Amino acid sequence: MDRPAADTPRKPARVRVPYEASGRYVTVRGEDAPRAGRGPVIRYRVEVERGLPYRGQEFAAQVHRTLNDPRGWGRFRRVDSGPVRLSVALSSPATTNRQCLPLNTGGDLSCWNGSRSVINAVRWAKGVPQYADLGAYRQYVISHEVGHGLGHGHRSCPRRGAKAPVMAQQSKSLGGCRPNPWPYPRSAA
Template sequence: MRVPYAASGEYAVVPGKAPPRPGRGAVVRYLVEVERGLPFDPAEFAADVHRTLNDVRGWARFQRVDRGPVRVRVALSSPRLTIRQCLPLRTGGSLSCWNGTRSVINALRWAKGVPQYGGDLTAYRHYLISHEVGHGLGHHHRSCPGPGRLAPVMTQQSKSLNRCRPNPWPFPDRKPRESGETEDRRP
């Protein structure tokens, strides 16, 4: 898919709502935005975001809404809008960021991924969402704990794995309980 360097420069909120995963613990309200003019189906992007955020290996339980108040905005952005939204951070048009109000997801990375993920675009997309939303929940960058180990999700895996293995999840070892209830984790 060809991703334009620049689109409209304006976000549109993706209409729709989705409940949090079952379980206990805090619920984080969020909404999804897509820059107008990008070649992605906004509803499909929003569904991918919701699946990632509500996976039991994720940070918390997330409720998608289409109006505020929200704790997090997840915004699919052209490289040019990413550069503008991420200032003063320098993304070079290729990185994503948290800008204090939204997780700015670079559409080029969303479409192409990075070599470190060995062509597993789905896993890389989980990482992008988990990492940038993690910033919105107050988590900071972490280093690789050692060669061959899983990279913490807050490692800057888009830049390098530093001899770690790729990992898209905050809690990669968590599994659903037999009762269907999920872990109680507060962001």
């Protein structure tokens, strides 16, 4: 049975997100260790656009829990300085549009732009109809966009009723699949 991480609220507080904020990112200060285990550790940074109604530490904590979940891509260390493999940035719709070019996000989608997972703050606030659980949708969008940063391309629903691959464009449609926020949903949590 799929479940959100134990410390992920099922119904995060809803907030009003401005269409346009400052266009400038602030790196969330602090570091978080990777989960225990084997394998390489990926260094990453979390950024939040100035003027958004979110606390950077809360966003960074949810990103870190998602990336280091046993059902996730691997082991990640959050840092606030030095070299990183990728960044995860919470962005207003206007900044998302600019950051994601030449992709036309319509102020609605998130993207990977070559160095940064650009998470659209409106989608972060509202989710999508096909995900009844906003916390699970947030896990999906982080997993999906970071998946692009790790070199994974889009996939489609393998068969009706199956769990959607995390690299399926679940924000647009489930294509007959069920929602799934994880790259490895069968792994023990």
